[in-house]
Amino acid sequence: xxxxxxxxxxxxxxxxxxxxxxxxxxxxxxxxxxxxxxxxxxxxxxxxxxxxxxxxxxxxxxxxxxxxxxxxxxxxxxxxxxxxxxxxxxxxxxxxxxxxxxxxxxxxxxxxxxxx
Numbered sequence: 001x002x003x004x005x006x007x008x009x010x011x012x013x014x015x016x017x018x019x020x021x022x023x024x025x026x027x028x029x030x031x032x033x034x035x036x037x038x039x040x041x042x043x044x045x046x047x048x049x050x051x052x053x054x055x056x057x058x059x060x061x062x063x064x065x066x067x068x069x070x071x072x073x074x075x076x077x078x079x080x081x082x083x084x085x086x087x088x089x090x091x092x093x094x095x096x097x098x099x100x101x102x103x104x105x106x107x108x109x110x111x112x113x114x115x116x
Contacts, residue, residue, distance in 0.1 A: 041069040056089070057096035063089040 045068050046053050056064060067085035070076045 037069060037072075038065060041065050041072060044068055044072060057093050059096060060089040060093035063092070 042065055045064060053061075053064075063085040067082045067089070070078075070082050070085070076082075
């Protein structure tokens with residue numbers, strides 16, 4: 001019985017030691033994802049998209065902000081995630097009542113997707 005308890009204790013300690021780097025990485029990510037970073041991403045989008053930013057439906061705005069946040073992060077290692085988030089935003093905007101595929105691109109010439 002004592003041997004089994006010792007083996008269990010060793011196993012728990014080993015698992016805990018293996019998880020420390022993962023926990024440290026997650027804590028670093030949380031520290032970097034403060035509200036100022038989100039505000040910086042939103043400000044960047046408002047600068048780049050002008051009025052188009054405000055025409056995004058609410059369900060499309062969040063993945064757009066996430067994509068911009070990742071784009072602005074020099075340490076972000078998965079650029080494909082940015083593309084996925086932008087595609088999600090595009091799809092949500094097209095599916096929304098406010099989007100409907102008609103005013104994507106801020107009404108700029110060549111950006112009318114109402115034919116889709």
